[in-house]
Amino acid sequence: MAYFLQQLxxxxxxxxxxxxxxxxxxxxxxxxxxxxxTYGAIFAFAGQTCLLFADFGWNRLWLIxxxxxxxxxxAGLFGGLWAAAFIGRAVMRPLAxxxxxxxxxxxIGVLIALTESARLAAxxxxxxxxxxxxxxxxxxxxxxxxxxxxxxxxxxxxVFCLLVLTGTFYLQRSGFGRRWKAVSDDxxxxxxxxxxxxxxxxxxxxxxxxxxAIAGVLA
Numbered sequence: 001m002a003y004f005l006q007q008l009x010x011x012x013x014x015x016x017x018x019x020x021x022x023x024x025x026x027x028x029x030x031x032x033x034x035x036x037x038t039y040g041a042i043f044a045f046a047g048q049t050c051l052l053f054a055d056f057g058w059n060r061l062w063l064i065x066x067x068x069x070x071x072x073x074x075a076g077l078f079g080g081l082w083a084a085a086f087i088g089r090a091v092m093r094p095l096a097x098x099x100x101x102x103x104x105x106x107x108i109g110v111l112i113a114l115t116e117s118a119r120l121a122a123x124x125x126x127x128x129x130x131x132x133x134x135x136x137x138x139x140x141x142x143x144x145x146x147x148x149x150x151x152x153x154x155x156x157x158x159v160f161c162l163l164v165l166t167g168t169f170y171l172q173r174s175g176f177g178r179r180w181k182a183v184s185d186d187x188x189x190x191x192x193x194x195x196x197x198x199x200x201x202x203x204x205x206x207x208x209x210x211x212x213a214i215a216g217v218l219a
Contacts (some may be wrong), residue, residue, distance in 0.1 A: 001142060002140060002141065002142035002143075002145045002146070002147050003145060005139075005140060005147045006145075006147045006148075009139075009147065009149055012157060013149075013153050013156070013157055016156070016157045016160035016161055017156070017160055017215060017219060019160060019161075019164055020160040020163050020164055020211055020214075020215050021039075021043065021211070021212060021215055023163070023164045023167060023168075023211065024039070024207070024208040024209075024210075024211030024212050024215075025039050025208060027167075027171075027180070027204050027207055027208045027211075028092075028204060028205050028208035028209075030180070030184035030204070031096075031180070031183055031184055031187070031200070031201045031204045031205070032092050032096050032103075032201075032205070033096065034092070034095075034096060034100055034103040034104075035100070035103075035104065035107075036092070036103070036107055037104075037107045037108060037111050038087050038091070038107045038110045038111050038114070039208065039209075039212055040111075040212075041083075041110065041111040041114045041115060042080050042083050042084055042087070042114070042209050042212045042213065042216070043080075043212040043213070043215055043216040043219075044114075044115065044118070044216060045079060045080060045083055045114045045115070045118055045216070046076045046077065046079055046080030046083075046212065046213035046214075046215075046216035046217055047076060047216035047217060047219060048118040048121075048122065048216075049072075049075050049076045049079035049080070049118065050072040050073055050075060050076030050216070050217045051072065051122075051127040051128075051129065052072075052075070052118070052121055052122055052127065053071050053072045053074075053075035053076070054068050054069060054071065054072030054127075054129060055127050056071075057071040057072065069129075069132075072129075072217075073217050076213060076216060076217040077210070077213050077214065077217060079213070080209055080210065080212055080213020080214075080216060080217075081206060081209055081210050081213055083114060083209060084205055084206050084208065084209020084210065084212070084213075085202070085205075085206050085209070087110055087205070087209075088201070088202045088205030088206060088209070089202055091103075091106050091107070091110055092201075092205060093198065093201055093202060093205075096201070131152075132152050133150060133151035133152040133155065134150050134151070134152060135150065135151055136148035136149070136150055137149055137150070137151065137154070156218045156219070159214075159218060160215065160218075163211060163214065167207075167211070176200075176203070179195050179200050180200055180204055182195055183195060183197045183200045183201065183204075187201070
């Protein structure tokens with residue numbers, strides 16, 4: 001029973017990560033209407049950028065650990081948001097009305113560019129952060145087997161769930177959410193009603209990229 005509960009908790013951790021990634025992907029897909037492999041690249045690029053700048057801050061700038069983590073997290077979020085803004089403006093928006101093959105080819109090219117740039121910047125090294133908030137919290141024990149989670153795992157799960165709930169509430173209640181829904185249903189009709197469909201498209205893609213970047217930094 002304890003082993004089953006431990007696996008269930010482990011599944012919740014992974015499911016919360018997938019949930020926030022799926023939520024962000026749905027925001028972007030609703031306006032692009034195209035399968036987009038670059039979304040996963042933004043996730044990985046943000047995480048790798050976080051590691052690169054954390055390594056730079058610790059080994060080159062001699063920062064203390066909190067400042068190192070803040071530098072890495074800030075760089076990762078900025079890198080992911082920048083990548084999303086560039087991809088949305090230069091790739092997805094011009095090709096969204098073209099054939100799916102054009103979007104697929106361009107997306108694969110962007111994916112290769114992002115992953116290779118991160119690999120070259122890291123010098124083909126594997127970078128790892130030290131374990132953070134790794135103290136286990138015991139929920140239940142059955143004999144010698146204890147059901148535990150670390151503080152970081154619980155923090156990540158809480159943040160991922162909060163992002164999905166907050167994003168859902170915002171899309172349902174805000175003016176931007178109504179414009180996003182209109183553009184998702186029919187971008188041309190929304191434009192006739194005075195909605196700047198191009199701006200909504202770019203903001204939606206950036207919002208999706210920001211969610212991917214947050215997930216990448218925390219993961």
